[in-house]
Amino acid sequence: MTSKIDYQAPDGLLENRIILVTGAGDGIGRAAALAFARHGATVILLGRTIAKLEKVYDEIEANGGPQPAIFPLNFEGATLKDYHDMAETLDKEFGRLDGLLHNAGLLGRITPFEQYNPELWEQVMQVNINGPIWMTQALLPLLKYSADSSVVFTSSSVGRRGRAYWGAYAVSKFATEGFVEVLADELEHLGNIRVNSLNPGATRTQMRKTAYPGEDPSSLRTPEEIMPTYLWLMGPDSRGHNGEKFDAQPSGS
Numbered sequence: 017m018t019s020k021i022d023y024q025a026p027d028g029l030l031e032n033r034i035i036l037v038t039g040a041g042d043g044i045g046r047a048a049a050l051a052f053a054r055h056g057a058t059v060i061l062l063g064r065t066i067a068k069l070e071k072v073y074d075e076i077e078a079n080g081g082p083q084p085a086i087f088p089l090n091f092e093g094a095t096l097k098d099y100h101d102m103a104e105t106l107d108k109e110f111g112r113l114d115g116l117l118h119n120a121g122l123l124g125r126i127t128p129f130e131q132y133n134p135e136l137w138e139q140v141m142q143v144n145i146n147g148p149i150w151m152t153q154a155l156l157p158l159l160k161y162s163a164d165s166s167v168v169f170t171s172s173s174v175g176r177r178g179r180a181y182w183g184a185y186a187v188s189k190f191a192t193e194g195f196v197e198v199l200a201d202e203l204e205h206l207g208n209i210r211v212n213s214l215n216p217g218a219t220r221t222q223m224r225k226t227a228y229p230g231e232d233p234s235s236l237r238t239p240e241e242i243m244p245t246y247l248w249l250m251g252p253d254s255r256g257h258n259g260e261k262f263d264a265q266p267s268g269s
C-alpha cells in the first residue's frame with residue numbers, strides 16, 4: 017500500500033478537468049470538491065442533501081473556482097435509469113468525465129453480527145458498493161472520452177483487514193477493493209482510465225464521530241489535511257498507476 021501524503025499539488029493541477037465527487041456536501045467529499053476546484057477543476061457535486069451541496073457550490077464560487085454543477089442523487093433509492101439519465105445529462109453538459117471520486121458512504125451500525133439488522137445491511141451495501149458500481153457502469157462511456165481519467169473508490173482500513181462488529185461497512189469496503197481490482201484489470205488495455213482505491217484513514221468527520229463517540233476529534237487529521245493524495249490521484253502525476261491501494265495518512269488507520 018502506497019501513499020503520496022507529502023504531494024505538493026501545483027496550482028493549476030486540475031485545470032480543464034471535469035471531476036464528479038459523490039457525497040460532496042460534507043466531510044471528506046466536501047473538502048475534496050473544494051480542493052479540486054481550487055486546483056482548477058470543474059466539479060460536479062453529487063449528494064443527497066441539496067442544501068449542503070448548495071453551500072459547497074457557493075463556497076467554490078466565492079473562492080473564484082470554475083463554476084461547479086450540482087447533481088442531487090440518493091444512492092438508496094436510485095435506479096439504473098437514474099444513473100443512465102445522469103450520464104446523458106453530463107454528456108450533454110460536459111461531453112466527458114476526467115475524474116470520478118466515489119466518496120459517499122454509510123456507516124450502518126457497529127454491532128455484533130448476530131444482531132445486525134438485514135435491512136440496514138442491504139442499505140449499507142446499496143450506498144457503499146452497489147449504487148457506485150452501477151453509476152460507474154453508466155459513466156464508463158464518458159470516462160472513455162477523456163484523454164486521461166481517474167476513478168477513485170474510497171476504502172477503509174476495515175476493507176483491507178476485517179474487524180469485529182464492523183459488519184456491512186467492512187464487507188462493502190472489501191467489495192470495493194475487489195471491484196477496483198476487477199475494473200482496473202479490465203480497463204488496463206485502454207491506457208487512459210486508471211482505477212484505484214484510497215483509504216482516507218481516521219479523519220475528523222461526522223462518520224468518524226459516530227463510529228468513535230468517545231474519541232477526541234482534535235486528535236484526528238481534518239479532511240483538508242488529507243487532500244494531497246486525493247489531488248495526486250486526480251491529477252496527471254498518477255498516470256500509469258492502476259489497480260493500486262493508496263493511503264491518505266501515514267498510519268493508514
Ligand SMILES: NC(=O)c1ccc[n+]([C@@H]2O[C@H](COP(=O)([O-])OP(=O)(O)OC[C@H]3O[C@@H](n4cnc5c(N)ncnc54)[C@H](OP(=O)(O)O)[C@@H]3O)[C@@H](O)[C@H]2O)c1
Nearest residue numbers: 039042043044065090091092119120121218219221223224
Ligand atoms: N472519516 C473517516 O475516518 C473515514 C475513515 C475511513 C474511510 N472513510 C470513508 O470516507 C468516505 C467519506 O466519509 P466521511 O467521513 O466524510 O463521512 P461523512 O462526513 O458522513 O460524509 C459522508 C457523505 O456521504 C453522503 N451520503 C451518505 N449516504 C448517501 C446516500 N444514500 N446517497 C448519497 N450520498 C450519501 C453524505 O451525505 P449527507 O451529507 O447528505 O448525509 C455525506 O456527504 C466514506 O466512504 C467513508 O466510508 C472515512
